[in-house]
Amino acid sequence: MVYKKLLQIQTSLKAPKSQYNKFGNYNYRNCEDILEAVKPLLKELNVVVVITDDIVFLEGRFYVKATAKLIDIEDGTSIENVAFAREEESKTKMDGSQITGASSSYARKYALNGLFAIDDTRDSDTTNKGENSDKKQKQAIKSTPRNNTVVCPKCGGEMKENITMKTGNVISPEEFISRYGMCDKCKKKEKENLKNAGSDCSRENKDVIQKVS
Numbered sequence: 545m546v547y548k549k550l551l552q553i554q555t556s557l558k559a560p561k562s563q564y565n566k567f568g569n570y571n572y573r574n575c576e577d578i579l580e581a582v583k584p585l586l587k588e589l590n591v592v593v594v595i596t597d598d599i600v601f602l603e604g605r606f607y608v609k610a611t612a613k614l615i616d617i618e619d620g621t622s623i624e625n626v627a628f629a630r631e632e633e634s635k636t637k638m639d640g641s642q643i644t645g646a647s648s649s650y651a652r653k654y655a656l657n658g659l660f661a662i663d664d665t666r667d668s669d670t671t672n673k674g675e676n677s678d679k680k681q682k683q684a685i686k687s688t689p690r691n692n693t694v695v696c697p698k699c700g701g702e703m704k705e706n707i708t709m710k711t712g713n714v715i716s717p718e719e720f721i722s723r724y725g726m727c728d729k730c731k732k733k734e735k736e737n738l739k740n741a742g743s744d745c746s747r748e749n750k751d752v753i754q755k756v757s
């Protein structure tokens with residue numbers, strides 16, 4: 545059963561942050577880091593990961609929609625997670641195909657993060673050799689883009705403000721929408737709807753259960 549195996553992956557996966565951003569002065573992990581780290585577990589548990597991309601056009605902007613799917617090859621059950629990344633219209637020194645590539649790997653990473661329950665905040669990193677001074681944490685938060693308006697794929701509304709998560713981490717609108725596929729207002733609404741419905745699992749999970757063959 546894929547859920548049992550997903551639990552094992554989520555509780556034992558350690559994906560190192562082997563990439564370094566010299567402008568923001570922080571370590572981070574990319575899609576490849578996550579896949580490399582998860583491969584031994586896939587083999588051990590008899591599951592496969594399949595990642596696919598779609599380009600979605602909403603409100604005059606292109607989004608890359610990435611789907612990460614975990615399939616149990618013993619019984620065919622599966623679970624998937626979706627993430628969005630917006631195409632940047634004007635990134636200097638990049639041509640169209642490269643922009644798609646960058647957005648694609650961004651969306652893929654967040655699809656995997658969601659699936660495997662990986663915390664991707666820049667400043668709670670335990671693997672970067674104890675170099676996380678308060679100063680660096682502040683820098684990481686500061687480096688979060690501020691004037692980055694993102695259109696919500698769900699309601700079409702604009703999301704401008706950075707969001708402070710329960711953990712105290714500040715994330716940009718872009719990152720928020722990539723993680724949840726919707727703006728903070730939609731997320732809040734969804735939460736309230738779920739509460740009102742009194743359901744013990746999210747609608748997404750029910751969809752996935754229905755898909756299981």
Ligand SMILES: [Zn+2]
Pocket residue numbers: 696697698699700701726727728729730731
């Ligand atoms: Zn919205």
